[in-house]
Amino acid sequence: MRPQVQAFVADGPLLDRDASEEEIDRRVEQIEAIPKPVTGEETRALVACFGLDDCCGVARTLLHLIETGPSPVLATDPGPDANQWYQRLFLRAVNGGLVPRT
Secondary structure, three states: OOHHHHHHHHOOOOOOOOOOHHHHHHHHHHHHOOOOOOOHHHHHHHHHHOOOOOHHHHHHHHHHHHOOOOOOOOOOOOOOOOOHHHHHHHHHHHHOOOOOOO
16 A cells, blocks of 8 residues: 555544644645555555544545545445445446446
């Protein structure tokens, strides 16, 4: 795993929209420093970094980064109680024809 991804993952899940502007800017800079595309190993690590909300749009940027990986990170339905970002990743893979609809 590349050091840029390791650094992002080491900082844990994204904070919520109440995070300080400095913290949000720092996480954006971390994401932007990650070269695309990401590897399969990196997608599996990055998916654990979603927080509870969109973190002022940072979660959407993370979603797009994860989607640069070689295959859908979620090939099975995470279920209705799963984090909204896991659900989105799965539905986008279904809608893109990458995984079958269940």
